[in-house]
Amino acid sequence: MKVLVIGSGGREHALVWKLKQSPSVTHLYCAPGNAGIGLDCDNVEITATDIPRLIKFATKEQIDLTVVGPEAPLVLGIVDQFQKAGLRVFGPSQRAAELEGSKKFAKEMMRKANVPTADFRVFTNAAEAMSYIDERDPGDRFVIKADGLAAGKGVTVCSNNEEARDAIKRMLLHHEFGDAGARIVIEDRLEGEEASLLAFVDGNTIVPLEAAQDHKAAHDGDTGPNTGGMGAYSPTPIVTPEIVDLVIEKILIPIVHEMNKEGRPFRGCLYAGIMLTNQGPRVLEFNVRLGDPETQAVLMRLKSDLALTMFAAADGKLDQIEPLEWDPRPALCVVMASGGYPGDYEKGMPIRGLDEAALVPETKVFHAGTKLVGGQIVNDGGRVLGVTAIGNTISEAKLRAYQAVKCIRWDGAWCRKDISDKANRY
Numbered sequence: 001m002k003v004l005v006i007g008s009g010g011r012e013h014a015l016v017w018k019l020k021q022s023p024s025v026t027h028l029y030c031a032p033g034n035a036g037i038g039l040d041c042d043n044v045e046i047t048a049t050d051i052p053r054l055i056k057f058a059t060k061e062q063i064d065l066t067v068v069g070p071e072a073p074l075v076l077g078i079v080d081q082f083q084k085a086g087l088r089v090f091g092p093s094q095r096a097a098e099l100e101g102s103k104k105f106a107k108e109m110m111r112k113a114n115v116p117t118a119d120f121r122v123f124t125n126a127a128e129a130m131s132y133i134d135e136r137d138p139g140d141r142f143v144i145k146a147d148g149l150a151a152g153k154g155v156t157v158c159s160n161n162e163e164a165r166d167a168i169k170r171m172l173l174h175h176e177f178g179d180a181g182a183r184i185v186i187e188d189r190l191e192g193e194e195a196s197l198l199a200f201v202d203g204n205t206i207v208p209l210e211a212a213q214d215h216k217a218a219h220d221g222d223t224g225p226n227t228g229g230m231g232a233y234s235p236t237p238i239v240t241p242e243i244v245d246l247v248i249e250k251i252l253i254p255i256v257h258e259m260n261k262e263g264r265p266f267r268g269c270l271y272a273g274i275m276l277t278n279q280g281p282r283v284l285e286f287n288v289r290l291g292d293p294e295t296q297a298v299l300m301r302l303k304s305d306l307a308l309t310m311f312a313a314a315d316g317k318l319d320q321i322e323p324l325e326w327d328p329r330p331a332l333c334v335v336m337a338s339g340g341y342p343g344d345y346e347k348g349m350p351i352r353g354l355d356e357a358a359l360v361p362e363t364k365v366f367h368a369g370t371k372l373v374g375g376q377i378v379n380d381g382g383r384v385l386g387v388t389a390i391g392n393t394i395s396e397a398k399l400r401a402y403q404a405v406k407c408i409r410w411d412g413a414w415c416r417k418d419i420s421d422k423a424n425r426y
């Protein structure tokens with residue numbers, strides 16, 4: 001079959017790498033891809049949100065399966081439009097993608113489905129939001145979230161009411177996130193460890209993937225500003241089989257059922273961001289796509305045929321596939337970022353040492369923000385590479401990944417040094 005992956009990040013490179021291993025895949029394309037993706041399949045110069053051109057390409061090339069990586073085209077309705085054009089596509093419809101596109105919608109669905117999550121209120125008026133905070137107990141802590149998509153930057157976790165007021169002002173008065181922040185959700189702040197549980201869903205059947213843990217803070221020890229994710233590992237010891245069962249029973253099944261009741265059946269990858277609190281798992285967010293960088297670590301452990309699995313999910317036939325098979329060995333992804341990220345950074349720096357890194361056993365360097373300029377691979381984004389390795393133990397995987405990291409250089413390159421160390425705390 002001919003497969004098209006849409007997107008240009010590390011997640012899409014991992015998808016391409018894994019799909020390429022499927023014996024059933026004869027041709028593989030990625031739009032628009034990046035320098036590393038271009039080494040593993042054919043890049044197509046169409047951006048991920050240019051839906052009419054993507055449809056034209058998929059129709060002309062007779063693509064059998066399109067896999068949508070990022071949330072932006074999903075929220076724009078790429079799946080509905082592909083289906084209308086008679087094209088098979090892996091991902092949720094526009095109405096189902098609202099689970100990620102609107103925090104208010106997601107929270108209301110969770111409330112209806114009785115899915116455990118932090119208490120919340122929705123505001124569009126700054127004065128009303130401020131009084132809500134002032135009227136609560138002085139010890140209460142809040143998280144302020146822009147309702148719409150804000151490239152992962154729309155959430156402020158507040159340590160005191162001053163920070164909460166400031167976040168309300170930035171969103172509702174100074175319109176820092178434009179329309180995405182014209183409505184906000186104020187949630188109670190939860191405490192605990194975070195984990196990501198992803199599942200393939202075909203509207204009815206839910207096939208969970210192995211759990212992973214992301215590292216969202218920029219610096220070691222989970223300090224510094226929030227990022228898109230600086231590394232991930234899978235499996236994670238905090239997500240025991242009992243917790244997986246709880247998440248399936250209390251979170252995934254009820255939400256998939258509720259989406260059906262609402263006439264918004266969910267097909268694609270449902271990503272539950274979970275806080276493991278003393279009272280049990282609570283949902284922090286739903287995403288309607290695979291996670292980045294969780295995908296890089298998780299797919300390195302997947303032994304089953306990804307193309308056939310996604311094909312079945314797109315056709316509503318996940319009940320007909322064999323259970324997914326996993327490599328029991330742990331995998332880990334270290335993100336190498338541009339100097340200055342998550343703030344401003346310079347692009348166009350030549351990246352050296354990729355050939356040397358490729359020699360490290362059981363390791364793959366996934367490209368996230370890279371570009372080919374005059375035959376030279378240069379950095380072209382904040383998160384640049386996802387150096388991913390598998391090993392008999394988490395320490396062996398970590399050793400390999402950092403050995404490959406050491407080979408790679410460009411001006412300003414940096415990474416966290418402690419990816420997966422959280423695993424040792426349990």
Ligand code: AMP
Nearest residue numbers: 118143155157187188189190273284285
């Ligand atoms: P979200 O995009 O909603 O997942 O939020 C991004 C990050 O903010 C999460 O990964 C958590 O680290 C943090 N966060 C979100 N909601 C809460 C909450 N209710 N309590 C504590 N931290 C939260």
Ligand code: GLY
Nearest residue numbers: 214229291292293
């Ligand atoms: N790793 C976080 C995300 O994909 O949203």
